Amino acid sequence: MTITYSCVAHGRAVLAELALTGGSYQEAAAKVLRQVLLKAEPATIIHIGSYVYHTLFIDGITYLCATDNGLDSMAPSAFLKKMEYNKNQRDNNTVSAVKSQVTDVKNIMLRNIDTVLEREIETVSIITEGAEDPQATAEEFEKTRKIPKRIWWKCFKIVITTLTILLSIIIILLRTHIIPT
Template sequence: MTITYSCVANGRAVLAELALTGGSYQEAAAKVLRQALLKAEPTTIIQIGSYVYHTLFIDGITYLCATDNGLDTMAPSAFLRQMEYNKNGSRMVLSTVKSQVSDVKSIMLRNIDTILEKETETVRILTEEAGDPQATAEELENSKKMPKRTWWKCFKIVVTTLAIPLSIIIILLSAHVIPT
């Protein structure tokens, strides 16, 4: 006895299938699924052509396999039970994976929040340092004028420093206090 085809279906929709040998199993599987749904029994055995189709119906899911020997019913039954058992095992694996994905997601969200907080703080600091653009422009313009103002002040001090003694000398010369 060889299991040549197997599938898992929800109603008439085949969710997954595997054919170990060449052949057109899809049409026969569709007929078997239709008949199994009409019978609504937990297990059915239907022969189509040279293949015997065994089904197991649990919780709305149909497990189906095709064999080339109609006399053996134990091996296909065990195979279908194993398919159903693996589904329950995969639920546990799936829930574990979902839990891990949820944990990773929460860690990533915390990391993103931390990065956004740091970026917000950086933007706030830059904004405070930049201040008002108009004020910054005026400060730049004033800083350009500072050397001119400083030069003019220095020039006034030099002129005043030279003018006062020169005036005193001229006054003293004109008053003939200093002999010429």
Template sequence: MTITYSCVAHGRAVLAELALTGGSYQEAAAKVLRQVLLKAEPATIIQIGSYVYHTLFIDGITYLCATDNGLDSMAPSAFLKKMEYNKSQRDNNTVFTVKSQVTDVKNIMLRNIDTVLEREIETASIITEGAEDPQATVGNLHAEEFEKTRKIPKRICWKCFKIVITTLTILLSIIIILLRTHIIPT
């Protein structure tokens, strides 16, 4: 008994195939795949011509092999199970890797969200305490927090001002250099 053809298919689309001998296995395999999909049984054996097609249908994936001897069903069954086992092992490793990466990213995001929420709660408590009694917050520690938050827009404006001045200085320097080298006619 020789396994002459094997393939893995999703629905009727053949994902991978191997033929050890010449012949037109594709037409027969298409017929077998159609029948497997109609029956939706986990294992089927179908004879077409002088070949016997053994199939294993699991989770929408069909594992198929063709033999030249219809009497032996042990070797094709073991072959199909080995094909499915190898695929599931590879998929499990890939799925495990992706799941662990997703878990890591999720944990980092949760930590970041917790940090942001803590800051927001602190800011909200400062604002609500100041709103309840504005005179009381002037002389205590919350006044320092208020000053820090008030200085933030000034810092941003100062940084923008520095960037504009630096950009203008560089542009002016380039124009002067181009004028002196007579690249720009005067």
């Protein structure tokens, strides 16, 4: 008994597939997916042609594999359960990774804000120290005023870019159902 084809589908949309031998499995897999959705049973075995299609249907996701022998159902069953287990493990890892990235970005933002505040305090102290000579104070203020603004804008752009990237990643993960809704 050999598993010759496997796929993971959401509804009738195949998300990932692998064929180990030549042949057109897509048409037969589409028929099997249609029948699985109609029956909505957790496990199904369907004979089409010379292949036996084994399915595992959990939470709208169908795990399917095709074998060339209908006598052994233990190996395909174990294979499908392993596929489902790996998906759950990956989902948990993905959520943890996103949480970790959000925490990292938050820490970076806090450090950037602290840096900007420290520079603003330095600017204020320079202004108050040079208040005795108005002309020198004006020139010094003009020089130091431009630096924090540029730094602030750079930090602001970095924060906005980072938040945009994280939001995009979260939207993509939600749309592909990697993060369950």
